Amino acid sequence: MQHTQKGSKLTEVFLEVFKLNGLLVTTGDQLIKDLGVTSARWKVLGALSYNESTMTVPDIARAMGQTRQAIQRLVNEMMDDELLETLDNPKHRRAKLIRLTHKGQETFRKVMEKQIPWVNAMAQEIKEEDLNSVAATLKLLNDYLS
Template sequence: MTVDGHTPAGARLSSLMLDSFKLNSLLLASGDRLVAGLGLTSARWQVLGTIVAGQQPRPVAWLARDIGASRQNVQRIVNDLERDGLVTFEPNPHHKRAHLVALTDKGRAAMQDAMTLQTPWVNELAEGLSVEDIATVHEVILRLRRKLEAAAQKADADG
């Protein structure tokens, strides 16, 4: 145990979390700068990417779950995207009020333009990092995410 009660792994993970918060802020700011000329923000880009990844129109609640954000926040972003003609709402045969969110042609073009900008940017960020190290970090992040998701589900079930 360390002086403050952390195990060595807990102390290291705590430092990693603090650096992850800073990294997240830097990624969002860099993403905002990268896609600003397209009329996007990192948040809008993330929602568009989640729609693309889903491969079919889905309700806002599902998009929010996939992103790990509140439904209300994602709804606000989706409303902005709809106002700008990047997404459209389609009827949901399973729910009268929870419309499905689908990309428009303009939204697909914006996403393609964003990814065209992202490729050289991410390749430059990856310079000097080994594929193995990146894969290890990714695996650790996924394992931590699964533990946090399981804890949240347990808390929801208990509460």
């Protein structure tokens, strides 16, 4: 059995995405190391910051494409560091709602102070139509796989 031409190209895309993910984690960790957070924690802070309501651990896991167990571990650590807090969930007795504390909001603000100039500089090197195409394709693939 062989890949079709498009299947082969999509496999190439996946390999580049895997590599990009690794580079983003490494670069992100370096970018924010002085703030005492990692890229993994940054993703949790971002998921909660960009969502208009509180989220449960499974909600965060789905938004990030991660396992519930991995997110639960991060949430527990981040609660110990007072970045997150829980609230009672009126829809579910055991699945607590998670939200940023003031310290978590401030940490995310500081992270974004570093991310914005970094990403803006990188974006200058890429045509807007290419960014639109990549974003649309990645969304299509994410929708297909979720």
